Amino acid sequence: MNYPNPTSESRLRDSGIALRQSAEVLRPERLGAMRQSPLSFVRSLMSRAIRDRWQITLESIDVDANGDGHAVYRIAIPPNYVFHLIVFSGRAPEVPTDRAWEVNWDILVWLIEGEPDPARIASAAAENAAIIRGYGRPGMDTLSWTRANRSGRLFAHTVDRLAEGRQPDIELVANTGYLIRNIYYQANGMLGTRMFGAYPADHPLRGAYQVQMLGIIMMREFSFDLVAQMARARSPSAVPLDPAIRNYLGVGNATGIGLNLVFANHPRLMCRWLEQRETALATALQRPAFAGGSGKRMLGLLDRYLAYSAADRTADDGLIPASAETRRGICLFRDQLVGGAAHPGGFTTWQHLSAPVESRMTVEAQEAVNALLLESYPEICATVDPHTSASEALELSPEMTIGRLLELVEANFGWALATDIDDPAESHWIWYRSVEGEEPRLAVASEGTVSPYRNLIRNTPRLIQRMTADAKARDRLDIVARLLLEHPEHRDIVRIVQAEPSMRYGMLQTNMLHEDFSPLHLTRFVLQALKGMDRSSSMSDRWVRGVFLQGAPTRDEISAGTAAADWVYPALPAG
Numbered sequence: 197m198n199y200p201n202p203t204s205e206s207r208l209r210d211s212g213i214a215l216r217q218s219a220e221v222l223r224p225e226r227l228g229a230m231r232q233s234p235l236s237f238v239r240s241l242m243s244r245a246i247r248d249r250w251q252i253t254l255e256s257i258d259v260d261a262n263g264d265g266h267a268v269y270r271i272a273i274p275p276n277y278v279f280h281l282i283v284f285s286g287r288a289p290e291v292p293t294d295r296a297w298e299v300n301w302d303i304l305v306w307l308i309e310g311e312p313d314p315a316r317i318a319s320a321a322a323e324n325a326a327i328i329r330g331y332g333r334p335g336m337d338t339l340s341w342t343r344a345n346r347s348g349r350l351f352a353h354t355v356d357r358l359a360e361g362r363q364p365d366i367e368l369v370a371n372t373g374y375l376i377r378n379i380y381y382q383a384n385g386m387l388g389t390r391m392f393g394a395y396p397a398d399h400p401l402r403g404a405y406q407v408q409m410l411g412i413i414m415m416r417e418f419s420f421d422l423v424a425q426m427a428r429a430r431s432p433s434a435v436p437l438d439p440a441i442r443n444y445l446g447v448g449n450a451t452g453i454g455l456n457l458v459f460a461n462h463p464r465l466m467c468r469w470l471e472q473r474e475t476a477l478a479t480a481l482q483r484p485a486f487a488g489g490s491g492k493r494m495l496g497l498l499d500r501y502l503a504y505s506a507a508d509r510t511a512d513d514g515l516i517p518a519s520a521e522t523r524r525g526i527c528l529f530r531d532q533l534v535g536g537a538a539h540p541g542g543f544t545t546w547q548h549l550s551a552p553v554e555s556r557m558t559v560e561a562q563e564a565v566n567a568l569l570l571e572s573y574p575e576i577c578a579t580v581d582p583h584t585s586a587s588e589a590l591e592l593s594p595e596m597t598i599g600r601l602l603e604l605v606e607a608n609f610g611w612a613l614a615t616d617i618d619d620p621a622e623s624h625w626i627w628y629r630s631v632e633g634e635e636p637r638l639a640v641a642s643e644g645t646v647s648p649y650r651n652l653i654r655n656t657p658r659l660i661q662r663m664t665a666d667a668k669a670r671d672r673l674d675i676v677a678r679l680l681l682e683h684p685e686h687r688d689i690v691r692i693v694q695a696e697p698s699m700r701y702g703m704l705q706t707n708m709l710h711e712d713f714s715p716l717h718l719t720r721f722v723l724q725a726l727k728g729m730d731r732s733s734s735m736s737d738r739w740v741r742g743v744f745l746q747g748a749p750t751r752d753e754i755s756a757g758t759a760a761a762d763w764v765y766p767a768l769p770a771g
Contacts, residue, residue, distance in 0.1 A: 213479055214478060215474045215475065215478050215700075216474055218703075219705060221470060222701060222703075222704055222705055222706075224713075224717035224718060225559055226559050226563065227717055227718060227721040228716065228717030228718065228719075228720035228721050229517075229559045229563040229564075230563045230724060230725035231563060231566075231724055232567065232724055232728040232730055232764070233567045233577070234571065234578075235469070235476065235577055235580055236726060236727060236728030237403075237406065237726060237728060238409040238413070238727055238728035238744055239728045239764075241406055241409045241410060241413070242413065242748060243761065246754055246759045246761055248273065248274050249754065249755060249756075249757050250271060250754055250755065251271070251755050252269065252270070252271050252272075252414075252417070252754060253269065253751075253755070254267065254268075254269055254417075255268045255270050255280075256268045259285055260426075260429055261426055261430045262426070263302075263422060263426050264285065264286055265285055266284045267422075268281070268312070268317065269281040269283070269417065271410070271414070277399070278309070278310065278311065279307060279308065279339070279410070280307075280312050281305060281307055281308075281414045282305070282306040282308065282312065282317055283303060283414075283418050284306075284320075284321060285302065285303050285418075285422060286301060286303070301328060301343050301345070302343075302345045303345070303376060303415070303418070304328070304343055305341065305342045305344065305414070305415060306334060306338055306341055307339045307340045307407060307410065307411050308335075308338050309339055309390075310337055316337075320334070327341060327382075327387060332387060333388035334382075334387060334388055334389055336389075336394075338390065339383060339390055340383040340407040341382045341383075342378060342379070342380060342408075342411055343378075344376045344378050344379060344415050345376065345377055347375055347376060347377065350364065350368055350374070351375050351376065351419075353368060354375060354423050355423050355427050358424065358436070358437060359430040359433075359434045360431070361433050361434065362435070363435070363437070364441065366768065366769060366770070369441060369444065369445065369769070370507055371509040372448075373444075373446055373448070373731060373746060374416075374419070374445055374446050374447050374743050375419035375420070375422075376415060376418075376447065376448065377447065377449055378447055378744075383408060392404075392585075402585070403584055403585050404584050405726075405727060408727075409727070412449075412744050412745065415447050416445070416446060416745055417751050419445070420437060420750070423437065424436055424437060438769065440769040442750065443747060443748070443749070443766065444746060444769055445746070446730075446743040446744050446745040446747075447744045448741065448742070448744075449729055449741060449742055449744060450735070450739060451723060451739070452635075452719070452738055453627075453636055453715040453719065454635070454636035455719045455722040455723065456636075456708065456715045456718040456722075457627070457653075458718075458722050458726075459704060459721070461588070462586075462588055463588070463702030464587065464588050465584070465585065465586045465588070465702075466702045467586075467698075467699040467701045468585075468586045469584050469726060470701035471700065471701055472580045472581070473570075473725070476573075476577055477566055477569065479576050480572070480576055481547040481550075481569070482546075482547065483545060483546060483573065485543050485544070485545060485548075486543070490572060490573075491537050494569065495530070495533055495534070497568045497572055497765075498526060498530045498565075499530075500764075500765045501526065501564065501568055502527070502530075503765075503767060504766065504767070505519050506523065507767075507768045515716055515734040515737055516716070516733060516734050517558060517560045521558060521560070522558060523561075524561070525556070525558050525560070525562070525564075526557075526561050526564055528556055528557055529550060529557065529565050532549060532552060536549050546569060567725075571762075571764065574761070590691040590692065590695045591691070592676075592687065592690065592691050593694050594676050594677035594680065595676070595677065596675065597672065597673055597674065597676075598667050598670050598672050598675070598676065598679060599673065601676055601679075601690065601694070604694065604697065605663075605667075608693070608697070609693065609696075611657075611706070612656050612657040612660040612707075613657075613661060615657035615707065617657050617661055620642070620711075621711040622655075622707055622709065622710055622711075623641055623658075624640065624641060624642075624709060624710060625638050625640065625641065625653075625709045625710075625713065626638070626639045626640075626648060626650065626651045627651055627653045627708070628650040628651065629652065638715070641709075651709075653709055654688075655707070657707055659686075659689040660689060662686070663683070663690065663693075666682075667679055714737045715738055716734055716738075719738075723740055724742070727744075729742040729743065729744050730744070730746060730764075731743045731746075746764075746765075747763040747765065747766030748763050749763060
């Protein structure tokens with residue numbers, strides 16, 4: 197929570213709604229605590245699929261008892277777009293891996309636009325071996341390409357149980373939450389996939405991460421079809437997966453440090469999305485807490501979330517705050533809501549209702565409540581552009597005076613000016629991409645194994661301080677153009693300084709090269725808040741795993757128009 201002061205100067209020009217200060221929102225720990233909401237990419241795409249009744253059909257599936265084969269799905273999106281998902285399934289390897297560029301794989305997924313003929317499917321199959329090693333080219337009709345692995349705990353168990361005429365063990369379902377997990381996505385020109393800039397203005401997947409999110413939705417569908425097909429191939433008495441279990445299961449994901457680069461390389465996208473989220477949240481906070489059944493609706497969401505969280509069997513790892521501690525904070529807010537409902541005249545808005553317990557709640561609990569508040573006002577979230585995207589071009593203003601440039605530095609980069617750039621801890625890490633597959637990795641700079649010229653993250657404190665020193669040596673009425681004529685090395689950081697006022701939520705106020713910087717928080721933010729993953733746990737501070745789409749409607753429900761719009765935080769099915 198940490199709600200804004202109504203007199204805050206941080207306001208959207210077109211709304212006048214007070215927003216939280218960027219220094220508070222952009223704390224890595226707070227970003228990592230943000231949860232999925234209707235504004236998350238997979239959620240907004242699913243909402244459009246439900247609203248527009250996308251017609252998703254299984255055109256063919258040819259898979260044997262071991263899972264070898266392929267399937268083709270057709271996705272028709274109004275008014276006249278057609279896509280196909282081609283899925284190649286192989287026998288599970290003896291040593292599966294979730295690293296992006298290993299050759300062991302269970303499932304390969306192509307999302308293409310148009311109508312594929314048998315020759316196109318055959319060419320995709322022939323290209324798989326090269327693509328899995330990072331050398332193939334899928335073709336310009338391909339929007340994305342990805343891999344997935346079967347769950348080591350639940351997949352084989354489910355197939356065996358269905359073939360025996362029984363349902364999977366509900367405790368194992370609760371412990372895992374998915375049948376397959378996604379590993380890595382290629383899109384936007386990677387290995388020859390179609391560039392986002394080539395999508396026409398009316399393209400339904402033109403927004404950031406939309407093609408990837410459609411792939412996640414469809415992989416979930418394939419996981420259900422795959423276990424059913426394998427069970428039927430093994431036994432004529434096989435039974436289908438129980439609908440309640442099917443809806444409860446999602447898609448797993450395991451992701452490493454590369455998601456930190458989303459924030460580092462796309463400040464305008466991050467700013468736009470966070471600004472939309474913070475505006476929606478600030479709007480909800482100003483709503484009356486007990487008008488029109490809003491209090492009852494919020495209470496129901498709180499109870500659903502608490503039950504869903506309590507059913508999570510993920511072990512606390514010491515890196516992500518314990519779920520039990522988060523639930524205690526949420527219960528404080530719930531008690532305040534129940535007490536306020538008995539005397540509604542004492543609280544006028546959600547902001548005032550929350551204030552007495554805010555300081556007693558952890559950041560994790562605060563952001564969980566914020567996400568639930570967004571859930572309780574879908575009409576507010578519906579006003580946000582579902583096709584969030586932004587140009588990352590940073591324009592230079594050479595006519596700006598040196599005095600104005602220094603004012604911007606002092607106003608927005610105080611944290612960088614206060615940094616001791618001679619401290620070795622400030623330049624501890626090198627972020628680089630591996631030669632094989634360009635997989636993002638971290639190296640210790642002092643070990644000398646990676647050239648500093650390969651660093652993907654700028655050393656903002658050092659660049660700011662060096663540029664500021666050269667700028668202060670000039671007359672304040674001089675212009676930036678003359679500074680850059682003598683010091684062209686400052687061009688990029690000057691662009692950033694000049695752009696910062698328009699990117700209130702785009703520039704992290706922390707040094708990602710510092711020895712103590714943990715990639716965990718930004719990885720969680722991108723997976724949870726931005727994309728819509730839940731139940732995150734860490735395998736280390738460099739790897740996060742979780743589940744997408746638990747409780748989501750199936751393709752048949754979407755196509756038939758019977759899909760529930762409010763599906764998050766599902767109850768565990770009865771055993």
